[in-house]
Amino acid sequence: xxxxxxxxxxxxxxxxxxxxxxxxxxxxxxxxxxxxxxxxxxxxxxxxxxxxxxxxxxxxxxxxxxxxxxxxxxxxxxxxxxxxxxxxxxxxxxxxxxxxxxxxxxxxxxxx
Amino acid sequence: xxxxxxxxxxxxxxxxxxxxxxxxxxxxxxxxxxxxxxxxxxxxxxxxxxxxxxxxxxxxxxxxxxxxxxxxxxxxxxxxxxxxxxxxxxxxxxxxxxxxxxxxxxxxxxxx
Numbered sequence: 001x002x003x004x005x006x007x008x009x010x011x012x013x014x015x016x017x018x019x020x021x022x023x024x025x026x027x028x029x030x031x032x033x034x035x036x037x038x039x040x041x042x043x044x045x046x047x048x049x050x051x052x053x054x055x056x057x058x059x060x061x062x063x064x065x066x067x068x069x070x071x072x073x074x075x076x077x078x079x080x081x082x083x084x085x086x087x088x089x090x091x092x093x094x095x096x097x098x099x100x101x102x103x104x105x106x107x108x109x110x111x112x
Numbered sequence: 113x114x115x116x117x118x119x120x121x122x123x124x125x126x127x128x129x130x131x132x133x134x135x136x137x138x139x140x141x142x143x144x145x146x147x148x149x150x151x152x153x154x155x156x157x158x159x160x161x162x163x164x165x166x167x168x169x170x171x172x173x174x175x176x177x178x179x180x181x182x183x184x185x186x187x188x189x190x191x192x193x194x195x196x197x198x199x200x201x202x203x204x205x206x207x208x209x210x211x212x213x214x215x216x217x218x219x220x221x222x223x224x
Binding site: 035037044045046047058059060061062094099100101102103104105 | 113151153160161162163166172204206208211212213214215216217218
């Protein structure tokens with residue numbers, strides 16, 4: 001069955017770079033797109049960006065200068081890198097296959 | 113960016129009753145390909161969002177027929193009939209017609 005699981009550090013310092021991994025199973029990354037979505041504590045959802053089946057990407061313009069999404073199809077993994085972290089980047093980060101199937105999310109706190 | 117205005121913010125319901133949530137977009141969600149990419153999600157406490165309805169009115173796999181979606185252009189509605197305890201949580205609409213994809217701010221469905 002379709003599964004996605006996010007992993008990464010729970011705590012990152014301000015100004016540092018966040019690196020998250022989404023490991024998928026049950027489908028091919030070359031056939032489906034994967035988005036990253038985040039949710040600050042107690043708040044709503046924000047779409048961050050997507051990597052399409054052909055490997056091309058699109059980003060939320062609000063984050064574009066800091067955000068990079070890539071993948072390793074041989075490992076069935078999608079990566080998110082976001083630089084220059086601020087405290088307001090504290091959130092649960094989700095990856096989602098075509099916004100239909102979602103991972104459990106990973107909580108990231110940005111604090112010194 | 114397309115602004116998704118979701119109402120109400122909070123919706124008290126009785127078990128067995130009916131609920132209706134509105135989502136209005138700041139511009140038409142009809143894609144150049146003729147499809148309308150408006151979707152509905154439920155996020156139960158402590159869980160990831162789960163897809164209920166895709167492209168306005170299509171129920172996702174396993175979603176009971178108590179959930180129905182309707183609308184067109186800029187005005188959309190999610191209806192829940194015969195509300196059950198497992199329906200309680202936060203509901204979000206999402207548009208994926210225009211970049212960046214944007215979510216409504218959410219509606220909390222709670223017991224009256």
